[in-house]
Amino acid sequence: LTCTDSAARTVAKRLGQFIGEETARKVGVYTFHSFAEDVMEKFPEAFPAYLDRRLMGEVEQTLVWRDVLEKASETSLRSAKAPFHYLKDLRSLEDDLTRERITLESYAAWLDERAKEIESDPTLQYVKGERQGELNAKGREKLERLEKGRDAIRLIAAYRAEKDVRGLYGYTDVLRIAVDALATDEALRADLQ
Numbered sequence: 001l002t003c004t005d006s007a008a009r010t011v012a013k014r015l016g017q018f019i020g021e022e023t024a025r026k027v028g029v030y031t032f033h034s035f036a037e038d039v040m041e042k043f044p045e046a047f048p049a050y051l052d053r054r055l056m057g058e059v060e061q062t063l064v065w066r067d068v069l070e071k072a073s074e075t076s077l078r079s080a081k082a083p084f085h086y087l088k089d090l091r092s093l094e095d096d097l098t099r100e101r102i103t104l105e106s107y108a109a110w111l112d113e114r115a116k117e118i119e120s121d122p123t124l125q126y127v128k129g130e131r132q133g134e135l136n137a138k139g140r141e142k143l144e145r146l147e148k149g150r151d152a153i154r155l156i157a158a159y160r161a162e163k164d165v166r167g168l169y170g171y172t173d174v175l176r177i178a179v180d181a182l183a184t185d186e187a188l189r190a191d192l193q
Contacts, residue, residue: 036178046188095172
């Protein structure tokens, strides 16, 4: 298993030099993603929820995100002049949350905790005058960034729902799907071992 297609090709080539081309072709050399895809393809009975779904490519993933952003109602992550400005950030956040198995609910709870910390931080409050105790500009800016996180949660939920409607899953999903199956399905684990 390697991280990139290029590394997988290099490993396969070197393996051929060590054990011979014919024997090397019998050895599975994969990226983590292609290994997960191969497992899903060879053992479809272990993945019944994904039998009628397909893996989307990066272009299709971007198009799904664009559709979600176009349909989005009020959000701080889409403006009329640059409606797709945050697309890359949203995609990256969704991938990170999926890969790390952080639910949207857990992420929302973290945002809430962080907001309480900001609101109670005396260094982010005015210390004198009629606005004493209120958040200063730096504190308000930090809260605004957290609000973008809440908007991101709504958009990620919409993106995931859109993937379900279209019968799709992405590259990060394929890793999570395979790892979850291997963690819970003893028969699948035994077959692979």
